[in-house]
Amino acid sequence: MNKINCVLFDLYNTLFKFYPDREETQYQASKLIDLKIDKSQFKDAILKSDSWFAEQTAKKSMHLLSDKEKFLFYCEYEKNLFGHLGQNLSESEVKKIWTYVYSQKSSLKKYDDVIPCLKFLKENNFSVGIITNIDAKGEDLSKDLNLSNYIFKIITSYDAGESKPSPKIFKYALNVFDHDPSECVFIGDQIETDVIGARNSNITPILLDREGQHSYYEECQVINNLNELQFIL
Known part of the structure; x- marks a missing residue:
């Protein structure tokens, strides 16, 4: 070097990192659609979905997306995340989860x-x-x-x-x-x-x-x- x-x-x-932890936020969101997923499973799913996120934003920068496109992109992120948890969510379920996640107040720690x-x-x-x-x-x-x-x-x-x-x-x-x-x-x-x-x-x-x-x-x-x-x- x-x-x-x-x-x-x-x-x-x-x-x-985010505070509260993203695992907690996603876990609470999952309960909105009556999913019964152990909170401990979310960490690995989030890490895998973050890699997907990086791959996608490498192709097209987030700052080039409209607000609607960003919303749909994050919905796709949620679909990917819950896919790693063995869940195939519907469009309405994905939108409900992302709307909740987006509404939660968080800070950087x-x-x-x-x-x-x-x-x-x-x-x-x-x-x-x-x-x-x-x-x-x-x-x-x-x-x-x-x-x-x-x-x-x-x-x-x-x-x-x-x-x-x-x-x-x-x-x-x-x-x-x-x-x-x-x-x-x-x-x-x-x-x-x-x-x-x-x-x-x-x-x-x-x-x-x-x-x-x-x-x-x-x-x-x-x-x-x-x-x-x-x-x-």
Whole structure:
């Protein structure tokens, strides 16, 4: 690995997770249509559906979809998720579940290893940023996340006009951070959008595998938590 000066992160499932847990929200939604599914089964189904989500958004960025198209897309996500639970939901059931999930108030909660990792990076003078497919202004997101003491800039698909894995969003970020790709690493949890996207932009990818899904993966460095970064950089 070349001398690294810039560390870039994905956001969801890398630095932050939803609170309440998505398993709880989906479990409560399932009860609306009288499904009797053990809550413990939802975690694996969500992880598999998130991979599907990444594959689909790699083909067409969410920020290019109309509100109606986004609604239908998330309904398809729910159908995929419950398919992994052995359920073949009707169109009306899927819409009912997504409408409930969308209506629930949630917040983003940092993983326990995030602040220690960011402190290490700051103390060692790394430039640190986030690249995310969120369809919102990075400046607004930065205020909400309250990480300005550690993060130089958050680049979103809204800012760049493209989503991961498009090289355009990575190129946009590199211009903002004023670093060559050879000086950067990108850490994310999805192979399709994060690993392949970074590699296609000549940035060294690191796959964060918090749930042990990708122990087989050999195309790049794999870590299980952010504490491992200090031994790599």
